[in-house]
Amino acid sequence: MATSSNHLLISCILFFFLSIAPSQSQPSFRPKALILPVTKDPSTLQYLTQINQRTPLVPVKLTLDLGGQYLWVDCEQGYVSSSYKPARCRSAQCSLANSKSCTTECFSSPKPGCNNNTCGLLPGNTVTQTATSGDLGQDVVSIQSTTGSNPGQIVKVPNFLFTCGSTFLLEGLAKGVKGMAGLGRNKIAMPSRFSAAFSFHRKFAVCLSSAKGVVFFGDGPYVMLPKIDISKSLIYTPLILNKVSTAAAYFEGDPSSDYFIGVTSIKINNKIVPLNTTLLKINQEGFGGTKISTVQPYTVLETSIHRAVIASFAKQLSGVPIVAGVSPFELCYNATAIGSTRVGPAVPQIDLVLQSSKVFWRIFGANSMVQVKGDVLCLGVVDGGVNPRTSIVIGGHQVEDNLLQFDLAASRLGFSSSLLFRQTTCANFNFTSNV
Numbered sequence: 001m002a003t004s005s006n007h008l009l010i011s012c013i014l015f016f017f018l019s020i021a022p023s024q025s026q027p028s029f030r031p032k033a034l035i036l037p038v039t040k041d042p043s044t045l046q047y048l049t050q051i052n053q054r055t056p057l058v059p060v061k062l063t064l065d066l067g068g069q070y071l072w073v074d075c076e077q078g079y080v081s082s083s084y085k086p087a088r089c090r091s092a093q094c095s096l097a098n099s100k101s102c103t104t105e106c107f108s109s110p111k112p113g114c115n116n117n118t119c120g121l122l123p124g125n126t127v128t129q130t131a132t133s134g135d136l137g138q139d140v141v142s143i144q145s146t147t148g149s150n151p152g153q154i155v156k157v158p159n160f161l162f163t164c165g166s167t168f169l170l171e172g173l174a175k176g177v178k179g180m181a182g183l184g185r186n187k188i189a190m191p192s193r194f195s196a197a198f199s200f201h202r203k204f205a206v207c208l209s210s211a212k213g214v215v216f217f218g219d220g221p222y223v224m225l226p227k228i229d230i231s232k233s234l235i236y237t238p239l240i241l242n243k244v245s246t247a248a249a250y251f252e253g254d255p256s257s258d259y260f261i262g263v264t265s266i267k268i269n270n271k272i273v274p275l276n277t278t279l280l281k282i283n284q285e286g287f288g289g290t291k292i293s294t295v296q297p298y299t300v301l302e303t304s305i306h307r308a309v310i311a312s313f314a315k316q317l318s319g320v321p322i323v324a325g326v327s328p329f330e331l332c333y334n335a336t337a338i339g340s341t342r343v344g345p346a347v348p349q350i351d352l353v354l355q356s357s358k359v360f361w362r363i364f365g366a367n368s369m370v371q372v373k374g375d376v377l378c379l380g381v382v383d384g385g386v387n388p389r390t391s392i393v394i395g396g397h398q399v400e401d402n403l404l405q406f407d408l409a410a411s412r413l414g415f416s417s418s419l420l421f422r423q424t425t426c427a428n429f430n431f432t433s434n435v
């Protein structure tokens with residue numbers, strides 16, 4: 001008897017919730033995934049996207065920053081919105097953001113980026129490694145939903161968290177850009193915020209190309225024409241947390257919002273490149289390891305790794321005439337002597353070996369080589385100097401036409417390797433809306 005009356009009680013509570021829920025939440029439509037279109041700026045090689053924000057809504061152009069801490073925009077110039085809300089010190093938003101500062105008084109008339117009793121963060125331009133302090137705030141954003149194959153209905157997020165940057169912080173970003181779209185692993189970065197707004201999986205995927213690309217927030221399917229669901233065939237590797245922030249400015253104790261993976265060795269044509277493997281691990285101070293970046297156009301390697309990779313690659317591609325290096329690249333070839341394949345120039349494959357010898361990220365010619373002139377092809381890696389913060393930074397050119405899925409809950413990366421093998425590319429998302 002006791003059990004059935006408990007059931008009755010539970011059903012009453014459920015009924016109560018069910019009956020009030022529809023009137024509280026926004027009407028009916030809840031997306032399972034969202035998309036942002038991406039383009040590549042030819043002069044800066046930055047990947048750009050656009051969101052609609054504020055009331056009235058305006059398009060805001062942003063540089064995509066895979067490891068970025070959060071969305072930040074310039075609030076100093078041209079930020080007009082009736083729906084902007086500053087995050088009050090000690091509010092839930094400030095603790096979510098782990099803010100350690102509070103502006104008690106801003107000596108000016110109130111406006112976005114200048115309000116009394118508002119908590120602050122340290123927004124950074126990760127291209128130039130400059131940072132400043134800025135207020136945490138919220139405003140409306142609107143974005144397109146997707147079922148995986150086309151853009152769908154547009155949805156609004158009423159109180160989307162972001163940080164106010166300053167105009168000077170835009171220096172070094174592409175023309176017309178007003179901030180950076182941070183997709184990092186922390187709780188206030190865009191992927192976690194969108195997942196929280198619509199209670200979908202804490203997953204997102206990035207598929208970049210030299211033309212158009214796409215970011216998916218939420219789980220797959222991730223469909224590229226001709227109707228290939230890339231989410232079905234990914235290789236997985238754990239994401240590694242770097243306990244020390246890699247941002248330009250940060251509060252002591254902040255972890256890094258960058259995505260690190262555990263590269264254990266590098267092979268070129270299946271031959272191990274001799275490296276100092278200590279550099280592949282992240283040390284106590286947060287130095288070393290391998291991360292993925294969309295603000296570095298090419299892979300950046302610590303000096304000794306760079307030297308070793310270049311020497312091994314040159315040894316494996318010995319039949320082809322070497323020509324003078326073209327900055328920032330050192331190893332360049334006469335392209336007329338290199339054949340071509342479906343996955344780009346016919347050159348030795350480079351494997352980033354991960355958690356076991358069977359799990360590796362294979363890089364083919366389309367991603368390893370850069371055509372700098374009609375007849376010159378260079379190995380697209382650059383020297384990152386001695387003692388850099390991160391030993392290997394996998395850059396934009398190396399991830400183009402590869403789909404990368406970041407699963408924040410499971411802390412793992414799924415990667416597709418080159419989509420060119422599957423006769424598609426990251427530019428093949430069908431952006432024709434079906435609503």
Ligand SMILES: *[C@@H]1O[C@H](CO)[C@@H](O)[C@H](O)[C@H]1NC(C)=O
Nearest residue numbers: 105106108109110114115116
């Ligand atoms: C902050 O508070 C002071 C004192 O109450 C007031 O004079 C000032 O206008 C306020 N500034 C902002 C930006 O709200």
Ligand SMILES: *[C@@H]1O[C@H](CO)[C@@H](O)[C@H](O)[C@H]1NC(C)=O
Nearest residue numbers: 275276277278279288304387
């Ligand atoms: C390997 O790299 C570590 C970290 O930079 C350095 O301390 C060590 O001396 C290096 N070992 C060799 C053999 O070069």
Ligand SMILES: *[C@@H]1O[C@H](CO)[C@@H](O)[C@H](O)[C@H]1NC(C)=O
Nearest residue numbers: 323333334335336337375376
């Ligand atoms: C590449 O080789 C071709 C054919 O031998 C030659 O005409 C051309 O000048 C070479 N280009 C460079 C950059 O060396």
Ligand SMILES: *[C@@H]1O[C@H](CO)[C@@H](O)[C@H](O)[C@H]1NC(C)=O
Nearest residue numbers: 149150225430431432433434
């Ligand atoms: C792209 O999507 C639209 C809308 O669903 C559809 O009409 C069109 O046929 C698709 N394009 C291709 C190439 O499949």
